[in-house]
Amino acid sequence: MNNLIFVALGGSIGAVFRYLISIFMIQVFGSSFPFGTLMVNVIGSFLMGVIYALGEASQVSPEIKALVGVGLLGALTTFSTFSNETLLLMQQGAWLKAFTNIALNLCLCLFMVYLGQQLVFSRI
Template identity: 30%
Template sequence: MSAYLWVGLGGFLGSVARYAAAVALGAAPTDRFPWATFAVNCLGCLLIGVLVGASAKASVSEPVRLFLVTGILGGFTTFSAFGLEALTLLRRGETSLALLYILGSVLVGIAAVWLGLRFTSGAEA
């Protein structure tokens, strides 16, 4: 089976799980604090740590890794990949690069959302 199909199948399941978690938590994006997104991001980070840690101890095939990590967790939350990549940089002793990645991702990401809103609605974000 194609790597794209494994990622796509996992992504479908992860996206459905994310939606189900948001519905179960009952948090709307307009709430004062985005609890559903916060919970999904934290859970995704825990799960990617467990999966990557377990796969380091056991032989995991590339299709299984793509399905679970890139697919399911990618559909559930890309924040887990962000957390893993930032921690990997820190563990390699590349503190400056890790900080650049963390701050750059957050600040540029927020700026990009603001810019996208400006392009489409002209409204202040």
């Protein structure tokens, strides 16, 4: 039951961060490409790699895993928004933007998980 509280707390923080990052990215880059979703997914992927690696090294408590790994990162990152925005680009005929969005989300997020893990594993 305690972990549920940590998940809820992390989720509320992650949701606020997601909103603020998305608004910031729209202000900087405009709304013609879903940079906000890309950014939260990239940041979240890096942090997931860090949390995973710390957990593997037994340096993160179950409560922190629940707070950050499930709650915060679960609310921060979003596959459903990525999917919807990509489909909207396709429906608008913006095929290059749609496939760029797919490629960037996939490649950058996988790389960031790897980078986060390597950062931690190299220091342990």
